Amino acid sequence: MEKESVQKEPAPKEPLDKKPGDKEPAKPRRTPAGAAVLRPEVTDAIRAAVFEELATVGYGRLSIERVARRAGVGKAAIYRRWPSKLPIVLDLVSALAEQGVPAPDTGTLHGDIKALLKAIARIMRHPVAHQIIPDLLAEAARNDDIAQALRTALRDSQQAMAEAVVHKAVTRGELPPDADVTLAVDLASGPLYWRLVMGRAALPPDYLDTLTTAICAALGAPAPSRAG
Template sequence: MAKDGTDSERATAAQRRAPAGAAVLREDKTAAIRAAVFEELAAVGFARMSIEGIARRAGVGKTAVYRRWRSKLHLVLDVVSAVAAAGLPAPDTGSLRGDVRMLLEVAARALRHPMASQIIPDLLAEAARSPEMATALKTALHDSQEGVAAAVVARAVERGELTEGVDARLALDLMTGPLYWRLLVVRDEVPGGYLDALSGSVAVALGAE
């Protein structure tokens, strides 16, 4: 009986094994690596970041990183794109100013995060030297959010607050540009009432009735 039990356990274990040649990528290790990327970027920047440093911070071997990404550039682009894909919310507060105000609040909170304030300027500087990075960041930081701005504009048109033909890219630039300048370039605080004033200014600039 003991032998039968042992054989049964072995058979079950064998069934759970991955097919020969297939690498099983553990989700907990993948999550640890992704988190380590942001920590490394904030600590040393893209230029000094290494696969070795990421692996050490994640508590995995270099092989675990290379099984998932072939270089640090592809690793960073994948991680940043995944975060950006989560994107801004598509608010529907009932007014253009309300929608813009909600988007500004979310964007300001994200840009004030200590890691974001270190990582985003560093990656943009790297993009000036790397066309591949520039293209990926454009997609991650701008194009992925354009759909949200388009939805806000479309709802405002339906409500009669805006006329047809408002450029969604212009709307996105007006919403995010001032925050980027204040929080990441000038590195100034956002005073009380600033987001309310900015949302009103954006609505007027877009031609709100």
Template sequence: MERKSADHKKRRKPSGAAVIRPELTIALFRALFEEWAMTGYAAVSLERVAARAGAGKAAIYRRWPSKLEFACEAIQSVEVMRLGSTDQGSLQADIREYLRATRAVLRHPLVRRIIPDLVAERLRSNELSAMLHGIAEARRQFGHRLLNRAIARNELRADLDRELALDLLFAPLYSRMIVRGKTFAKADLDRLGIALEAAIKAC
């Protein structure tokens, strides 16, 4: 009887330490974005976020020590501003794919509300500066790869103004879709791609 009891104790899983469930982490990220889009970052309530995810506030603090670290990891988890780097074969085709993927990101209703809030919050406080810089840098790294491929194909000069070229790639879509709240049809993207190719070659 004593041996059976000892064997049972060996098989028992240790208690006390909470198990970090990936599915709950994903639910917390989703709940954060919904709350953020509704209230703005400064007014995000971690209690409400946890309730949206069907959890307690402790579930958040077991994973992240602060709201900022929670928000940073949430942004990184969904690749909000990252794009693939597949070579489409030409500068024009690469630009068109970049525009298509960027439009897909900016069309998401939560993204359309969170990105402007990120920018506005950076003007009020430095708390989100690193996060916003990371998002912008991820997109610019994709842009650098796009430019490098075009230079290797002799479609662009090696000494072009990269910073201006990268600004040109993102600015038109951001201006129309986020600042003005308008949309881009496929035909609009095609015309924009042609215009951007000419502009970047002039950089």
């Protein structure tokens, strides 16, 4: 069972020079006696257990009891952090969105898009993500909170990366100023999600190069020269 430290206030002491009629000094704000201090390592263990449970049984069968058992903590440790399983999952998805994937900066549009595709493919190949993403997308059809969290984690984060890549390409003169960022997001993530997550198929050796060239062409970039 997990134990978390508790903050206790020492008993107040009377000042030695206090005289009758003196006003009581203002009391500083303090943590209520007995309030638990949430240990970060316990929180990390719970989050890891939630990821593993989601990959194993899915959101529908996810339970606080199973998470507590896998994390090696008591249920009270979980309830001190989240009131139910939905806020836990929303917290995890939001954390993923904040981490994101750094926007590549290779110096060329072709290089940036290929680096971006490699990063997305690496995430989608991860065994945990491979199981969790389709399950949460299915839950999103029934739960607006999960749907919004996924939009932020998946769509909005990729939109920000695509905007950075397209903006740099426009500045370098590789793309026209009206290049469609939304199209770039669709073309970068859609084919990979379909092949790796839905089709669960391996990528051919030259697939990322072919997809990169197709995305550049769709965005209005000139075809790379043979010499380049």
